[in-house]
Amino acid sequence: MKHIFKEGTNKDKNVLLLLHGTGGNEEGLLQLAEIVDPEASVLSVRGNVLENGMPRFFKRLAEGVFDEEDLIFRTNELNEFLDEAAEKYKFERDNMVAIGYSNGANIAASLLFHFQDALKGAILHHPMVPRRDIELPNLSGKQVFIAAGTNDPICPQEEAIELQQLLEKAKADVELYWENNGHQLTRSEVEQAHEWYKNII
Ligand code: MLT
DSSP states (O other), rough: OOOOEOSSSSTTEEEEEEEOOTTTTTTHHHHHHHHHOOOSEEEEEESSSSEEEEEEEHHHOEETTEEEHHHHHHHHHHHHHHHHHHHHHHOOOOEEEEEEEHHHHHHHHHHEEEOSSSSSSSESSSOOOSSSSOOOOOOTEEEEEEEETTTTTSSOHHHHHHHHHHHHHHTTTEEEEEEOOOSSSSSHHHHHHHHHHHHHH
């Protein structure tokens, strides 16, 4: 997958996995990693799917309606890519914390839903529930921060709450943070993610 890897100044830190929203790319979220943990290594990946020229991490049938078969295929593909990247760049595969926005948050949530060990933790900005009616792996010990907007028309409040419940049922530790805002990624929610990260991970 197309990506950027930036080695951090402190190799004992987590590796931050950046996953952009629809129409973004591997450059777009680099600033988030700078705020969350400026010393950490960063792996920023571009989604392999194109929707009218806009990169995404998996296909959708309509706004908010996911192509489940493609979501599963792409989740496996991303997980395999992470295994390969860990070998190539020589970082601890177990130390990966995702930071995703919108479509990128959804594939990060899908990694958690399908694999026990894909991620150590995740910061999910404006996520949705990736799949329903499946059994999640035991996510005990996984740390998740969700930032959601009270007026988000794309990722409504109920989705964020349901996602928190599903992850907690699978034993993950989840903090849900509300922004009085819509779908946009705000500086204040990124700073909030940084505060959470400092104390938790
Ligand atoms: C998705 O398709 O993943 C969500 O609707 C968010 C987005 O618009 O990317």
